Structure formats: C-alpha cells, structure tokens
Amino acid sequence: MKTTKPQAPAPQVGGGRGARERILKAAGQLFYERGIHATGIAALVEAAHVSTRTFYQQFESKNALIEEYLRRFETDGALQSERQLGREDLPPAERLLAIFDPLEAMLRSPSAVRGCPFHNAAVEAAGGMPEVARFIQQHKRAFLDRLAAVAAEAGVVDARGLARQLAVVYEGANALAATCNDTDVIDDARAAAAVLLKTALEQPDDHRG
The missing domain is CATH 1.10.357.10 (Tetracycline Repressor, domain 2)
Incomplete structure (x- = not known):
C-alpha cells in the first residue's frame, strides 16, 4: 500500500498579540537586506505570518512602518x-x-x-x-x-x-x-x-x- 509522506503544517496567519512585533521583525530583515522598494506588503505579511488586514490594523501605511523600522535603530541599541x-x-x-x-x-x-x-x-x-x-x-x-x-x-x-x-x-x-x-x-x-x-x-x- 502506498503511503503518503506527511507534510509540514503551513505557517499560521494571524494577528492579535505579537503581530506588530512580527511585522517589525520582518521589516528589519527584509528592508535592510533587500531594500525598501523591493519589499512589498505581500512579502512583509508572508514573513510576519499575518494577514494584509492585520498589517493595516497595525500600520496605516508602508511609510508608517518604514518610520517605525528606522526608529527601532535609535531605541534598541542597534x-x-x-x-x-x-x-x-x-x-x-x-x-x-x-x-x-x-x-x-x-x-x-x-x-x-x-x-x-x-x-x-x-x-x-x-x-x-x-x-x-x-x-x-x-x-x-x-x-x-x-x-x-x-x-x-x-x-x-x-x-x-x-x-x-x-x-x-x-x-x-x-x-x-x-x-x-x-x-x-x-x-x-x-x-x-x-x-x-x-x-x-x-x-x-x-x-x-
């Protein structure tokens, strides 16, 4: 009998507690390594495991996220x-x-x-x-x-x-x-x-x- 190899569970997409930090962490990596313009909302929400709706609940725009991304460099000792x-x-x-x-x-x-x-x-x-x-x-x-x-x-x-x-x-x-x-x-x-x-x-x- 042919058996199927179990697949790894897909990353959960969610919001709520921790969503903002996950988005900022994703921005910190992707903006710096790939560039701001090269990193779209789709890439950010995928890396942060959040929905697009959750993204805009946390940040009113991509520009708002960029400002917060840069502000983190001032406040976290980077x-x-x-x-x-x-x-x-x-x-x-x-x-x-x-x-x-x-x-x-x-x-x-x-x-x-x-x-x-x-x-x-x-x-x-x-x-x-x-x-x-x-x-x-x-x-x-x-x-x-x-x-x-x-x-x-x-x-x-x-x-x-x-x-x-x-x-x-x-x-x-x-x-x-x-x-x-x-x-x-x-x-x-x-x-x-x-x-x-x-x-x-x-x-x-x-x-x-």
Whole structure:
C-alpha cells in the first residue's frame, strides 16, 4: 500500500498579540537586506505570518512602518557606532574615534555589506517619501549635534567644524563599504578621523572656525 509522506503544517496567519512585533521583525530583515522598494506588503505579511488586514490594523501605511523600522535603530541599541559617543568609560577624544570601531560588525550581513540603514532609506525615500526623508534628516542632524558636543567636551575650539568633518568621513565610510562590499575602508576612515581630530586639538584657543 502506498503511503503518503506527511507534510509540514503551513505557517499560521494571524494577528492579535505579537503581530506588530512580527511585522517589525520582518521589516528589519527584509528592508535592510533587500531594500525598501523591493519589499512589498505581500512579502512583509508572508514573513510576519499575518494577514494584509492585520498589517493595516497595525500600520496605516508602508511609510508608517518604514518610520517605525528606522526608529527601532535609535531605541534598541542597534546603531552601536553612534552610541559610542555616550560611553562613560572613554575620554571624549577617544569617543569620537570609537564610532568607527563597531562599524565592521554592523555593516555585515550574511551576504553583503549593506551600509547605514538611514542612508539606504534616504536614497530610496528621495522624492517619494517626504515624511520618511524628514525623519532621517532629523536623525542625522541629531548625530551631528552629538559629535559637536563631544568634540567641545574634548577641548576642540571649532567643535562644529570638526563634527561636520567627522560626519563626512563616517558617512563616506558607510557608503563606500556598501558600494564596494568591503569593510576594510573602515580602518582608513578611522585613520583619517584621527588626523582630523589631532589637527583640531592643536588649534590655538583664539582660533575661530
């Protein structure tokens, strides 16, 4: 007698408790690995094991999900590079360089270097997602403000000027690492940042940027 091989049960599709977190977890993986525009609602609900109806009960739009996806990077500690600025076990000058230390691990995924999630989202949001673009701009301005505050704490006279330079190096390293799928550029970026920091610290007190 021919026997049939039992099939694995299909994933349940549901809502209720935990649905929002499952959607956010799916977005965290798919948006970062595939891209925002390449990830449709169908892929999100399938990965999260929820219905389309449940999705829209949790998020009024895909753009609302994108904002929450990015906000999670600010609140759950995922952006360890930026959080180096708040370390209490390092002097201010070392904190400015420490932002480069976790980049290699943060940039890696199982298949390729993906870069900064905020930068990636900004590229995809250009012209089509103004609210998302504004959220990203606010985050980057806040990062620049934190760099300037730490630079001033380190004794840099033109703290804002150094902050802008370090931000350029940091963002450039992220972008080049993603473009070339190569995290070795992070070492070069840190070395360049060290030169900028040394020069800024050597400026006389009467210097004005």
